[in-house]
Amino acid sequence: MTGPPPSGGKALAEIIAERRRKAELLQQAGTPAWGVDFSPSLTCAQAAEQAPGEPEQLGDEARVAGRILRLRSSGGIAFADCSDASGTLQLLASRDDPENDLVDQLAELDLGDIVGAEGRLTRTRRGEPSLRLVRLTLLAKSLRPPAAKTRGLVNVEQRYRRRYLDLLSDPSQREIFRQRTEVIRALRRALDERSYLEVETPVLQPIPGGGAARPFRTHYHSLDSDLYLRIAVELYLKRLLVGGFERVYEIGRTFRNEGLSPRHSPEFTLLEAYQAYADLGSMKELCQDLVAAAAAAAPLADGVQTEQGAISLEPPFPSQTMSQLVHQLTGLDLDLLWEKPERMVEEAGRLSVEVAADASSGTVLYAIYEQLVEPNLSGPLFVTDFPVEVSPLARLGPDPRFVERFELVVAGRELANAFAELNDPIDQRRRLQEQARLRSAGDFDSQPFDEDFVEALEHGMPPAGGIGIGVDRLVMLVTGAQSIRDVILFPTLRPQSGEGQVGEEAQSPSAP
RNA sequence: GCCGCCAUGGCGCAGUGGUAGCGCAGGGGCCUUUUAAGCCCAGGGUCGCAGGUUCGAAUCCUGCUGGCGGCACCA
Numbered sequence: 018m019t020g021p022p023p024s025g026g027k028a029l030a031e032i033i034a035e036r037r038r039k040a041e042l043l044q045q046a047g048t049p050a051w052g053v054d055f056s057p058s059l060t061c062a063q064a065a066e067q068a069p070g071e072p073e074q075l076g077d078e079a080r081v082a083g084r085i086l087r088l089r090s091s092g093g094i095a096f097a098d099c100s101d102a103s104g105t106l107q108l109l110a111s112r113d114d115p116e117n118d119l120v121d122q123l124a125e126l127d128l129g130d131i132v133g134a135e136g137r138l139t140r141t142r143r144g145e146p147s148l149r150l151v152r153l154t155l156l157a158k159s160l161r162p163p164a165a166k167t168r169g170l171v172n173v174e175q176r177y178r179r180r181y182l183d184l185l186s187d188p189s190q191r192e193i194f195r196q197r198t199e200v201i202r203a204l205r206r207a208l209d210e211r212s213y214l215e216v217e218t219p220v221l222q223p224i225p226g227g228g229a230a231r232p233f234r235t236h237y238h239s240l241d242s243d244l245y246l247r248i249a250v251e252l253y254l255k256r257l258l259v260g261g262f263e264r265v266y267e268i269g270r271t272f273r274n275e276g277l278s279p280r281h282s283p284e285f286t287l288l289e290a291y292q293a294y295a296d297l298g299s300m301k302e303l304c305q306d307l308v309a310a311a312a313a314a315a316p317l318a319d320g321v322q323t324e325q326g327a328i329s330l331e332p333p334f335p336s337q338t339m340s341q342l343v344h345q346l347t348g349l350d351l352d353l354l355w356e357k358p359e360r361m362v363e364e365a366g367r368l369s370v371e372v373a374a375d376a377s378s379g380t381v382l383y384a385i386y387e388q389l390v391e392p393n394l395s396g397p398l399f400v401t402d403f404p405v406e407v408s409p410l411a412r413l414g415p416d417p418r419f420v421e422r423f424e425l426v427v428a429g430r431e432l433a434n435a436f437a438e439l440n441d442p443i444d445q446r447r448r449l450q451e452q453a454r455l456r457s458a459g460d461f462d463s464q465p466f467d468e469d470f471v472e473a474l475e476h477g478m479p480p481a482g483g484i485g486i487g488v489d490r491l492v493m494l495v496t497g498a499q500s501i502r503d504v505i506l507f508p509t510l511r512p513q514s515g516e517g518q519v520g521e522e523a524q525s526p527s528a529p
Numbered sequence: 530g531c532c533g534c535c536a537u538g539g540c541g542c543a544g545u546g547g548u549a550g551c552g553c554a555g556g557g558g559c560c561u562u563u564u565a566a567g568c569c570c571a572g573g574g575u576c577g578c579a580g581g582u583u584c585g586a587a588u589c590c591u592g593c594u595g596g597c598g599g600c601a602c603c604a
Contacts (some may be wrong), residue, residue, distance in 0.1 A: 028573040029539050032555050073562085093561030112561065118563090128554070141562050162539045162554055170539065173597045186540090230603065275603050276530090285604070431604060462602075487604050500597095511595065 032162050036127055040158045050158035057082040057135030062103035068138045076138040079148060081106055082156060085130045087162075088123070095123040096147075099134060102191075107147040109133050119150045129159030177508050196315035197504055200240045201268060203314035203486070204288060207307055213264040213290060215334070217251035220246060220270070227251030228408070229462045230273040231284075245273035251410065252470045254291045255438060258481050259473045261368060266290035270486065278428065279500040283509050286488040293437070295482035297421045300435040301399055304425055304484055305332035308397065308491065317493040322497055328395060330495075333345035334425065336399040342390045343382060351382065355418065379404025379418060391474065396427040403436075404494070409448040409464065411436035412480075435484035442474035512522065 040050035058080040069076035070207065083101035090096070093112035098105050110119035128134065133154040139147050161179060164170050164182040176190075177185040178504040183190050205215065223242070225232035227249030234501070237244050250267045257265045271287040288307075289338035292299065311331040312321065321328050340351050354360050361381040365372045372384045382402050391400075402419040412419035422436035439445050449471065502508035 027557075031573070032539065035555070087565070089563045089566050091560055091563060091566075094563075096566085097561050098564080107564075109562080141564090143562065143564075145562085145564065147562090148560095164540055172536095172596090174536095175540095177596090228604085271604090273603070274599070278603085279598080286603080332541065434604080483589095485604085490604070513595070 024173055029162070033160050036158065036160045039125070039127070040160070043155065043158075048155065050066050052154055053133075053156055054156055054309060055082050055156055057101075060103035061099060061101045061106035064138060064148060065107050065146040067168050068140050070140070072140050072142050072144060074139060075149065077139050078136070080135045083131065084159075085126050085128055085132060087130065088126060090120070093118045093120065095270045097123055097126065099132065100146075107141070107145050108132075108136075108150055109139070109141065109147040109151045110155075111151075114149070114151070116151050119153055122153050123150065126155075127159060127166060129161070129163045130155060131157040133161070133178065156440060174510075177502055177510055178513075180506055183235065193496050193498065193504065194506060196496050199314040199490060200311045200492050200495060201286075202309040204268065204307055204486075207310045208290060211264065211303070213266045213292070214262055215263050216254070216257060216262075216267055217269070218247075218250050218257075220272075221430065224465050224467045224469075226464045226467045227253075228273075229464065230276055231462055232259040233272050233274045238288075249287065250289050251485070252467060254483070255478060255481070256370070256470065256473045258291055258293050258438075259476055259478045262480070263293040279492075279502070280490065282489065282505055285501070285505075286367055287327075288488050289483065290487040291481050293479040293481045296480075297401075297423065297435065297437050297482060300437075300482035300484050301334075301423065302332075302334070303482075304399075304423075304433050304435060305334055306349040306487070308332075308334075308406050308425070308427075311491050312495050315492070315494065317497055321494060326395070326398065326428070330397060330427075334397040334399055336401050336423065337398055338387050338402040338419075339382060339390075339404075339440055340419075342394075342401060343385050343401065347385065351378075354378065377404075377406050379406040379408070380475045383407045391426055391431070392429040394426045394429055396425070397432075397522070398426050398503065399423045400426055409452050410434065410439055410445075412439045412441075413444075430490060431487070432490055432494065433484055435482065438478070438481045438483050440474060440478040440480055442471055445474055446471045471503050 025140035037481050043050050053331065061081050061083055064079045064081050067077060067079070069468040069474050073497075081099060081101065083099040083106070086098050086100045086105065087098040088096070093202060095110045097108040099108050108123065109118070110123045112120055119484045134148055136148045136150040140150045141147055154294055164175070164186050170176045172185050203510055208215070221235070223244055225248050228251065230248040232245040232248050232254050235244055235246065236242070248271060250269065250271070252419065254265050266289060268286065268288045272284050274283065275281065275383070277283065281519055284431075290303065292303070292345070307329050309332050321330055344351060344392040347364070349364055352362065355378045358378045358381065361378045362372055362374060364446040365381050365385055368385060368389060370385050370388050372381050383406070385399070400413065401423045405413060405418060405420050408420040411422045413419075414421045420436060424431050424433070425433040440447070449464060449466050452464040453466035456465055487502055489501050492498070493501060496504060
């Protein structure tokens with residue numbers, strides 16, 4: 018035996034050794050255990066469908082390929098359940114057939130082996146569609162025992178760390194990720210149909226702007242400069258509006274150096290779309306259409322469930338201002354209090370909402386909304402009129418205390434965020450300078466100043482609407498997933514000891 | 530980062546102070562239509578890691594590692 022010692026205990030080592038021995042015996046007999054080509058003529062599901070209607074009747078010839086999930090043998094007859102992406106088909110070998118050695122061949126397979134099977138379609142006495150074998154080809158010997166024969170993997174850590182085991186032992190897990198892809202396709206289709214142009218902007222950015230979040234930092238050796246993984250794509254897409262594109266969007270991975278939770282992943286998929294000459298109402302319509310398209314792409318049997326019960330994602334969604342929502346919950350007369358931020362701070366304290374003693378009225382309003390209102394909103398609901406203090410990139414509304422912005426809230430969570438984009442370069446410069454001031458005062462979540470972006474605005478950006486949608490959360494919603502890790506194939510986990518010690522890649526002499 | 534819960538053969542689990550068991554998987558055997566097939570036999574474990582308490586620790590205590598949940602940060 019060569020190769021690395023198998024991980025795990027003695028029993029596992031013995032199982033692996035036994036399987037390797039089988040593979041070697043086969044190879045010595047001239048039967049390769051890996052690397053053989055095989056072209057199926059039907060999927061397992063198609064073959065099952067084409068099986069003859071009557072028991073023990075022989076039908077068409079067929080070739081299928083798949084993984085052996087279960088084996089049963091009964092003296093002179095052997096059965097195997099063969100599974101491919103489409104479903105499962107039973108394989109059958111009988112001593113009564115001329116190829117009676119197939120009974121032993123089939124029985125000697127191990128669970129997890131991948132085979133190509135050729136024979137005639139039939140149906141057993143109990144009515145099970147089956148392939149009566151005339152030839153069996155081993156395509157890939159499995160050296161490790163299957164994690165789970167019937168139920169899927171239960172151990173959550175294993176499911177995330179070794180997702181392939183989760184996927185192969187539980188078809189419903191594969192279905193979730195297939196639906197994820199369908200949702201993203203539906204989003205693309207909806208935007209493409211509206212003449213949006215899909216673009217790609219830098220993931221590595223010298224100045225990480227466009228959102229309030231702490232970035233990941235990395236270093237590019239060739240230019241000997243620090244770069245940041247993007248926290249948003251906003252500032253680049255707006256530059257494209259300056260450049261004359263009128264409808265652009267990007268769906269891509271975005272990175273935020275923040276805590277992990279069932280709703281937060283350090284890398285997540287963000288959709289951002291910008292449309293020149295669009296007002297906030299148009300963005301609401303776009304938002305509704307995108308959410309409805311996503312829901313239609315992954316239809317749940319029992320509808321979309323939230324902690325507050327079943328909800329409909331059928332447009333149109335209602336709107337309410339943040340001030341209305343806070344007033345309804347607390348009874349506070351915000352107009353009366355607004356000029357006295359210290360009174361607002363007091364009221365917040367009374368409501369057990371913690372804010373800085375010198376917080377402005379807008380900041381306090383937002384804090385009360387976030388902590389007391391948003392978590393209890395079932396939605397879907399557009400929350401509008403955000404305080405200017407928490408919206409440095411949005412255009413002022415008719416009431417200059419607020420900006421033209423909405424968030425779509427579903428199940429107590431922010432699903433989308435949109436605003437009428439600020440295109441006043443003088444105001445934008447002032448607001449970004451304020452952000453930069455906060456940042457240098459130690460607030461890592463505030464945005465650094467981006468001179469090039471402001472300069473782009475100085476060339477003139479058309480008035481525009483913009484929207485951002487958290488795609489992972491949208492997928493969670495429409496698939497009923499409870500954790501964001503359940504909709505990310507390989508979620509970020511702490512490296513196990515021994516991992517995460519890659520060393521300095523720049524030392525590699527073969528680095529390009 | 531803080532708090533709580535969890536970690537027992539490959540997988541799923543039982544075992545709350547007396548030295549570890551069950552089902553599946555794996556090995557040997559029986560069985561000519563099975564469906565998570567069935568039946569018989571024999572295996573497989575330093576109970577996550579390291580200390581401590583005790584005559585005796587899977588079990589109690591401490592630390593560490595990893596996971597989950599909550600808080601904080603945020604989408």
